Amino acid sequence: MNAVDPLLQIEDLKTYFYSGDKVIPSVDGVSFHINKGEIVALVGESGCGKSVTSLSILGLIDSPGKIEGGRILYHDLDLTRLSQKEKLQIRGKEISIIFQEPLAALNPVFTVGYQIQENIMVHERISKKKAKAKAIDLLIKVGIPHPEKVYQNYPHSLSGGMRQRVMIAMALSGNPKLIIADEPTTALDVTIQAQILQLLKEITEQQRTSILFITHDLGVVAEIADRVIVMYAGQVVEQADVYSLFDNPKHPYTKALFNSSPKMDQIDEELTAIEGAVPSPFEKPMGCKFHTRCPYVMGKCKSISPDLEENNGHLVRCWLSTENAKSEVT
Amino acid sequence: MKYFIKRLIQAVPVLFIISFIIFSLVYMAGDPVLLMLPEDAPQEDKQALREALNLDEPFHVQYMTFVGNLMQGQFGKSFTYGQEALPIVLERLPATIELAFAAIFVATIISIPFGIWSATKKDSLGDVFISGGAVLGKAMPNFWLGIMLILLFSVYLGALPVSGRGTIFHLILPAITLGTGIAAQITRLIRSNMLDILHQEYIRTARSKGLKEFLVIYKHALRNSLIPVVTIMALQTSSLIGGAIITETVFSWPGLGQLLIQAINTRDMAIVQASVFVVALLVIMMNLLADVMYRFLDPRINLK
Structure with missing residues (x-):
């Protein structure tokens, strides 16, 4: 082909x-x-x-x-x-992956911001502060309102659409x-x-x-x-x-x-x-x-x-x- | 903090119920005057003592007096010690708490790595060994294990003291004796929780991020699998505070359990009441602590 x-x-x-x-x-x-x-x-x-x-x-x-x-x-x-x-x-x-059910795919005991930040810090040698800023940028990019606030939320407190946006932000975080x-x-x-x-x-x-x-x-x-x-x-x-x-x-x-x-x-x-x-x-x-x-x-x-x-x-x-x-x- | 205060207020009726049970049990246990005086004491003397101790009053009046005294921290004088009961009980408390926490510490450092290891290497020889060991650990009675440990480490090896309290070395054998059974139970709990959690989707997500397996297990999986463990730990700690009687006796550990058993044998009701009340208070506090730890481990639980 x-x-x-x-x-x-x-x-x-x-x-x-x-x-x-x-x-x-x-x-x-x-x-x-x-x-x-x-x-x-x-x-x-x-x-x-x-x-x-x-x-x-x-x-x-x-x-x-x-x-x-x-x-x-x-x-x-x-x-x-x-x-x-x-x-x-x-x-x-x-290569990153987005799963079907974001509530199951996000760890319930960590904030969504942390879970994005973690993905960044695994692959990049940057400070926590910079990783956090980057995670917030990603939240903005996937269209999440009040990203600073959402950063500190746990998955269960977000709506289904928001959670999937978080998953997408996470998937995008390693470019x-x-x-x-x-x-x-x-x-x-x-x-x-x-x-x-x-x-x-x-x-x-x-x-x-x-x-x-x-x-x-x-x-x-x-x-x-x-x-x-x-x-x-x-x-x-x-x-x-x-x-x-x-x-x-x-x-x-x-x-x-x-x-x-x-x-x-x-x-x-x-x-x-x-x-x-x-x-x-x-x-x-x-x-x-x-x-x-x-x-x-x-x-x-x-x-x-x-x-x-x-x-x-x-x-x-x-x-x-x-x-x-x-x-x-x- | 608001939650904390609310929970403390909720504990008040519980304490009332406990005070009622404690009082009723002692009331039903029989006439203390018969024990205090010789059998051939004249009837008038018995009656005089009853009156002196307010034992001739009806049940509810006696109970109200009991509660009134209780609020001032008074459980009456101990027959055997000739002093107020509560200070005697409180004096024993540090030893008991020390032993309980040492036992929980032993249980934790054994059960977490073993539980994780046997879950991540399920059906391996190590898992079979750990799971088998857990059954054995749970099945061993404390008095037997305690005596065997004394025999091995104190008598044959001479490495650790036989009994008593004082140095950290005195603490080792009783802590292991008490901790083994709990370790066995928690190892099995962690193993089964971990097996369940390792199949959760968020574990696959963690792996898909490129996290090292060590972090996947010790950060993403362990934190989740510890949530139910905290309950068991808190319950176990409470039961250790109230009931490490056998181990305390085997090692002549000067704790509450030992005091309580002696008091029951001598029918020293003031001590019994004070001990049970203090233990109940501690159990309530441990449960509150478990709730707060829950909140810390699982943000889905909303403390409002």
């Missing part, structure tokens, strides 16, 4: 979890890249491996999980091969090149959600920061993303720029996702749910992982897994698309 200016390149990433003698391939051969200043959305249902992918980037996979294969290239550095000490220099400085936003707006109500999305957009524009935006909300994707990666059962099933994907979703799973999202112009229609359930992580189906729920399933799908094939920069993992493409050629 046209990797113009890749900041992060994930190649065939495999992150497995172990439960007794069973192996759960949460991320099973995922490849994609993120360019400088680009917002890439990673979309999929719960349990499809979105969050595990993001935690793999930061090396935050807890036991019993383990990165079993592939590379995560940040510039020329393979993040999977870093020593513990080198990882610490990447986290919070080069990262990449911010991973793991469903940052899911826990917020819609108006606050719009404000937070706007803020993230402004940040990428001002600082040319890249964002890996993890979500299951296609509305949010349309709002913010430059490029979209759709994941299903630990694999990338479709990848395209946001316009191609919304105009012409190719993978049956992507299509099904669109059908199950509410649309403003079809307000009376009943939403369709995707038939069946996400396959059990212990027993993923043979062949195409989606064949158990796919309305277009063919014989081949049940035994042979399709590859991710490119067509005009639009990547799809589906036999149907492969065959359509072939018939177009002949």
